Amino acid sequence: MAKATPSPKSNRPPLAVVGSLVSQDEDLFGRIFDRWVVGRLGEYLRPYRARIIIAIGAVLAFTLTQLAIPLIIRAAIDDAVASGGEIAEGGALLNILVAVFIGVVVFNYIANHVQETIVGKIAGHLLFDLRRAMYAHLQVVSLSFMDKTEVGRLMSRLQGDVNALQEFLESSIFAIGDFVLLFGIIAVLLSLDARLGAMTLSVVPILFLVRIIWLPLARRAFLRARETSSATNAALAESIHGVRVVQELTREDVNFDLFDEKATDNLNSHISGSKYTNVLIPIVDGLTGAAMAIIVIVGGGLVLDQALDIGVMVAFLFYVQRFFDPIRSLTIQYSIMQRAMAAGQRIFEVLDVEVEVSNKSDAQDPKEIDGSIEFENVTFGYVADQPVLKNISFRVAPGETVALVGPTGSGKTSTMSLTHRFYDVWDGSIRVGGHDVRDLTQASLGRHIAMVLQEPYLFSGTILENIRYAKLEASRDAIIDAAKAVGAHDFIMRLGAGYETELDQGGGNLSLGQRQLLSFARALVADAKILILDEATASIDSYTELNIQRALARLLENRTAMVIAHRLATIRGADRIMVLQDGEIIETGDHAHLMASEGLYSRLYRMNYASFDDIPDDVARTLSESNDAT
Amino acid sequence: MKSKKTSHGKSQLDINSESTYRIAVSKLDTNVLWRITKMAFRHRLRMAIGIVSTILAATFQLFVPQFLGRAVDQAHGLLTLTSDRATTEDALMTTALLLISASLLRGLFTMCQNYQGEAVGHLIGYNLRLSYYRQLQRLSFSWHDKVHSGDLMARGILDIEGVRMWVTTGVLRFFLLTILIGGGAIILFRIDIELGVVALAFVPIVGFRVSVARLKLRDTWMRLQDQMAKLTQIMEENLSGIRVVRAFAAQDHELNRFDKSSRIALAVTHERIGLFVRYTTQMTFVYFLSMGLVLWVGGHKVIDGEITLGELTQFLAFMSILQMPVRQIGWMINSIARASTCGGRLFNILDLEPSIADKPDATPLRITDGVLKFENVDFRYPAGDGDQRTLSGISLEARPGKTIGIVGPPGSGKSTIAQLIGRYYDVTGGSVTIDGQDIRNVSLESLRANVRIVQQEPFLFTSSVNHNVAYGDPWAGRSDIEQSAATAQLHNYISNLPSGYATLVGERGVSLSGGQRQRMSIARGVLLDGAVLVFDDSTASIDAATEQRIKSALKDIVKERAVIIIAHRLSSLMHADEILFLEEGRIVERGDHDQLLARSGRYAELYSLQTRLSDTDGEN
Numbered sequence A: 001m002a003k004a005t006p007s008p009k010s011n012r013p014p015l016a017v018v019g020s021l022v023s024q025d026e027d028l029f030g031r032i033f034d035r036w037v038v039g040r041l042g043e044y045l046r047p048y049r050a051r052i053i054i055a056i057g058a059v060l061a062f063t064l065t066q067l068a069i070p071l072i073i074r075a076a077i078d079d080a081v082a083s084g085g086e087i088a089e090g091g092a093l094l095n096i097l098v099a100v101f102i103g104v105v106v107f108n109y110i111a112n113h114v115q116e117t118i119v120g121k122i123a124g125h126l127l128f129d130l131r132r133a134m135y136a137h138l139q140v141v142s143l144s145f146m147d148k149t150e151v152g153r154l155m156s157r158l159q160g161d162v163n164a165l166q167e168f169l170e171s172s173i174f175a176i177g178d179f180v181l182l183f184g185i186i187a188v189l190l191s192l193d194a195r196l197g198a199m200t201l202s203v204v205p206i207l208f209l210v211r212i213i214w215l216p217l218a219r220r221a222f223l224r225a226r227e228t229s230s231a232t233n234a235a236l237a238e239s240i241h242g243v244r245v246v247q248e249l250t251r252e253d254v255n256f257d258l259f260d261e262k263a264t265d266n267l268n269s270h271i272s273g274s275k276y277t278n279v280l281i282p283i284v285d286g287l288t289g290a291a292m293a294i295i296v297i298v299g300g301g302l303v304l305d306q307a308l309d310i311g312v313m314v315a316f317l318f319y320v321q322r323f324f325d326p327i328r329s330l331t332i333q334y335s336i337m338q339r340a341m342a343a344g345q346r347i348f349e350v351l352d353v354e355v356e357v358s359n360k361s362d363a364q365d366p367k368e369i370d371g372s373i374e375f376e377n378v379t380f381g382y383v384a385d386q387p388v389l390k391n392i393s394f395r396v397a398p399g400e401t402v403a404l405v406g407p408t409g410s411g412k413t414s415t416m417s418l419t420h421r422f423y424d425v426w427d428g429s430i431r432v433g434g435h436d437v438r439d440l441t442q443a444s445l446g447r448h449i450a451m452v453l454q455e456p457y458l459f460s461g462t463i464l465e466n467i468r469y470a471k472l473e474a475s476r477d478a479i480i481d482a483a484k485a486v487g488a489h490d491f492i493m494r495l496g497a498g499y500e501t502e503l504d505q506g507g508g509n510l511s512l513g514q515r516q517l518l519s520f521a522r523a524l525v526a527d528a529k530i531l532i533l534d535e536a537t538a539s540i541d542s543y544t545e546l547n548i549q550r551a552l553a554r555l556l557e558n559r560t561a562m563v564i565a566h567r568l569a570t571i572r573g574a575d576r577i578m579v580l581q582d583g584e585i586i587e588t589g590d591h592a593h594l595m596a597s598e599g600l601y602s603r604l605y606r607m608n609y610a611s612f613d614d615i616p617d618d619v620a621r622t623l624s625e626s627n628d629a630t
Numbered sequence B: 001m002k003s004k005k006t007s008h009g010k011s012q013l014d015i016n017s018e019s020t021y022r023i024a025v026s027k028l029d030t031n032v033l034w035r036i037t038k039m040a041f042r043h044r045l046r047m048a049i050g051i052v053s054t055i056l057a058a059t060f061q062l063f064v065p066q067f068l069g070r071a072v073d074q075a076h077g078l079l080t081l082t083s084d085r086a087t088t089e090d091a092l093m094t095t096a097l098l099l100i101s102a103s104l105l106r107g108l109f110t111m112c113q114n115y116q117g118e119a120v121g122h123l124i125g126y127n128l129r130l131s132y133y134r135q136l137q138r139l140s141f142s143w144h145d146k147v148h149s150g151d152l153m154a155r156g157i158l159d160i161e162g163v164r165m166w167v168t169t170g171v172l173r174f175f176l177l178t179i180l181i182g183g184g185a186i187i188l189f190r191i192d193i194e195l196g197v198v199a200l201a202f203v204p205i206v207g208f209r210v211s212v213a214r215l216k217l218r219d220t221w222m223r224l225q226d227q228m229a230k231l232t233q234i235m236e237e238n239l240s241g242i243r244v245v246r247a248f249a250a251q252d253h254e255l256n257r258f259d260k261s262s263r264i265a266l267a268v269t270h271e272r273i274g275l276f277v278r279y280t281t282q283m284t285f286v287y288f289l290s291m292g293l294v295l296w297v298g299g300h301k302v303i304d305g306e307i308t309l310g311e312l313t314q315f316l317a318f319m320s321i322l323q324m325p326v327r328q329i330g331w332m333i334n335s336i337a338r339a340s341t342c343g344g345r346l347f348n349i350l351d352l353e354p355s356i357a358d359k360p361d362a363t364p365l366r367i368t369d370g371v372l373k374f375e376n377v378d379f380r381y382p383a384g385d386g387d388q389r390t391l392s393g394i395s396l397e398a399r400p401g402k403t404i405g406i407v408g409p410p411g412s413g414k415s416t417i418a419q420l421i422g423r424y425y426d427v428t429g430g431s432v433t434i435d436g437q438d439i440r441n442v443s444l445e446s447l448r449a450n451v452r453i454v455q456q457e458p459f460l461f462t463s464s465v466n467h468n469v470a471y472g473d474p475w476a477g478r479s480d481i482e483q484s485a486a487t488a489q490l491h492n493y494i495s496n497l498p499s500g501y502a503t504l505v506g507e508r509g510v511s512l513s514g515g516q517r518q519r520m521s522i523a524r525g526v527l528l529d530g531a532v533l534v535f536d537d538s539t540a541s542i543d544a545a546t547e548q549r550i551k552s553a554l555k556d557i558v559k560e561r562a563v564i565i566i567a568h569r570l571s572s573l574m575h576a577d578e579i580l581f582l583e584e585g586r587i588v589e590r591g592d593h594d595q596l597l598a599r600s601g602r603y604a605e606l607y608s609l610q611t612r613l614s615d616t617d618g619e620n
């Protein structure tokens, strides 16, 4: 392995960090609601009630056998072995007791097998259920939440936190068994000999005292360890996603040093956490020794006084050894438990994210709609008090092609998002096919509106699967037709495996323009009444685009289209052009009309051919006013 | 180490070239374990302390049953009238003190052992993390093209954790178990050979189960990790493409995909649990059977007067000490199985040699005139299917003050040309030179410091605006940063934000529109010096007016550098000194705007499409 040799510490650059600037989880880790988390977990256990009861039965049986073993040994020693004298009878009794012992051991084996299998499997189910619940919930939570939340952070909950719970659940069965055992042992000790039992147990309060002091200190240390871990992982995630920029801007060394700082922090906090875990060991062991010493002295004294059988003393010694095992493992499990509680909390936080945009209970799912779109006094924004769209009204008739132009940030994409109800408007209403979008199911919006998004996201899988994404039942012919319509067919056939070519993550083995074509084809396959194109051809040359437009002319018959583009050539053929500026529609009309009115559109349009030397000063001034506002 | 004996297969990881990289892990788990263990022993002092503590802890633990046996004998002795009461009480007192001290010492040394084990584990985790980080930053684009980021994350988090756990809990505990069983055996054999054999009868059986279990568990771990990687990929892609999912209301489809993969993963999980439980419970069972035998044989021996009652107690007490460790053997095997797969997955990556790296005799790039030349360049992507070349016979020359424009249909190879200039891939024919130096012969760092590419798809870090703009030069001063932002026509927008340049952008910060992100990326590129500046379609989402202003702001910068502009909007590049029209990886037309128009070829056609008003009107 190439050992990481930290490069000489250069002076720390003032403007560099790795990983998010925001401390990842500061807002989450304030307190730990153990009981709350356990309660919520309980809900997810409900389907497995029957099996849990069996498991608890098995745990009890297992614990009973654990308790019985020293008792049998005691009986063997007292009644068969130590009785001296009658050898033959002692031998026979011993044989019987050993047979009982073997019986108990078999029983122990079965119970152990049952408890561990059931608990392990329930734990597995529970984790997969939780992950699925989170995942399913993320499919419906509002996009405004998804916009704000890094995929990496969600992934760390879907994977990291679920794994933390797994560790806890799988070991929890031992904890439960240990607990039962603890009480069982106390009961047996007291019933074997109350005096000796009470004296032996007198060491337990000391242990509780120790824990009271230890707990808050340890908790702080564990918390820090966890925080530094998530910071380190966030930095790693960033370096993986941004690796191309890192290499392009040769930030490797700077980043490595910064990462080293985080990793060192992480190392130190974990090492200090492990001090807290381990300091309890000698204390518990010392107390075990003390308890045994008590038995030896007091118990031994009682034996000498003939007030106690020697076998009882032996049994005591065995029990005490076992007695501290659960206490020991419960302490060692503490950090696992802490982690699990925090993880549980983070999981339930995801599950509790509010769903702002959801289907009404009586939402409709019409088979056919007419393809009209209507905005009525729509006001909308992402941040309170900062409206992005201001009191917009327009209507797109069925079958019409309307283009939306305007400077970046003027709200074009937002308009499209609202049509599909990615967000709910602040004020006003939007109607698609005559229905308020809030009265339609989201599935029906998905079926009637096909979108080509500004960023052409593709999934891993074959090209065929990607184009088919919007309509799983689409035939191969339909897919090839769509690919031909957007001019993607030729390049697809040139790829090694044609339509069966596997795409890398995000379609990385295609050029951006090619991805855009596939995303376009995907929308065409959806065969929806309304087509929304958000800069669908930005990375495509005009020639290819023209071919697409020709094909579209045929495909768009009887369909409504809303088109966003910067290249005005792309949209001058639209039935109507709306110019958006600063969240308001400032001009509307067809190309000829807008050119004649000498407004922003005509200026923008002319700009397309101008060289930067000949922007008229007055135009530049008006334009800069409008742009700086965005 | 014991695992070394079970070696099977060749003795070397033979996967160390990027091109032969496989996701699958090699079968050679013993090497992996050996390598991890060697890494642990690199921390000599800590391991020495750890081992000494382990030996002492085990020794003191072995004393405990002896003392217990002694106490029983002492108490029993009086009953059988072999000693008088006062001496017995004294003896009991001594034994009690010995018991306390032995327990306490055992605890202290166990603490030491655990602490050192955990510390070494964390140190190894730390070292692995750093190496992994460095390695990922070093590996070339063609490798990153092929691996999934979710998979890389899983390795960086879960696999490092898997390796660490083995070091933390496994390595030293392995010593502890060996010493406990070995030391115990010696003591027991000394007392009574026959009974000793009976007491330890479970060891070989458990040992056999262990070696079987290890391999089977390892196999399920491997399958589980693969399946989890698939699941991760599904989830990550779904979340990254959530808008597409929503746009097509494909939630059901996505949930189906998830469920399918998840069900398989769950089945493998259950298999793993089943295996694990079967082995651990069997081990405990065999152990208890041994104990029963000890009771039986030993009991008869006491009755026959061959051994004392105390000695029998000692046997039994010793066995009860082993109860926890026997249980832990199961965990240990699990952790070995996991560590060997996790380690394998990590080492697979750490052992790779980047396909693009400095030559041994690489010199720094020396810029004299700033001339960039492509000479008859051929290229195909290493992973590309078919034998179609992505670029063939590309020649071009750019020099300071001279701008080259590139147009062409999607997939014609425009971006690829940009990637080749920064040597993110190596040409497969011909050469790329800067001032006469083949870029394969100069150091990567000096090359990339001189080539600035504003990428087609801007990537922003979740950080403040000024961190993002200054990403290539984190020492940049405020005025430089603002200057670059102003050049990219972003300064006014940023200064109007509530926190100005300290505003957070990226997924948690303000959301920027596509055009704003592209401008950010332009600002990032123009902040830096460099002989060559490439704009890869980096104004596609910017409106024409803003673009023009960016261009006029760039005028001075452009004069001093060789500039390549890739664009679809012809107004972006019609003033270039030379325009290349690319099609299927070949230059089909070249010349300046007027020459190309005069040829009335593909370029002229494109130009007329973008300018003539009536053309598409007729079509629609």
Ligand SMILES: Nc1ncnc2c1ncn2[C@@H]1O[C@H](COP(=O)(O)OP(=O)(O)O)[C@@H](O)[C@H]1O
Residues within 6 Å of the ligand: A147, A382, A383, A388, A406, A407, A408, A409, A410, A411, A412, A413, A414, A415, A630, B510, B511, B512, B513, B514, B515
């Ligand atoms: N998801 C979002 N969260 C917060 N603000 C956003 C989001 N998307 C866009 N914005 C802001 O809303 C404004 C309009 O954006 P957008 O509709 O994407 O513009 P356009 O498509 O016209 O370029 C911009 O100022 C942008 O920063």
Ligand SMILES: Nc1ncnc2c1ncn2[C@@H]1O[C@H](COP(=O)(O)OP(=O)(O)O)[C@@H](O)[C@H]1O
Residues within 6 Å of the ligand: A491, A508, A509, A510, A511, A512, A513, A514, B145, B381, B383, B384, B390, B408, B409, B410, B411, B412, B413, B414, B415, B416, B417
């Ligand atoms: N990382 C990659 N791996 C394999 N093939 C690629 C990769 N990137 C691009 N290609 C292929 O190379 C060709 C040229 O792509 P590119 O240079 O990005 O085209 P563009 O001219 O649109 O910028 C395309 O056919 C594309 O499929």
Ligand SMILES: [Mg+2]
Residues within 6 Å of the ligand: A511, A512, A513, B414, B415, B416, B456, B537
């Ligand atoms: Mg490109």
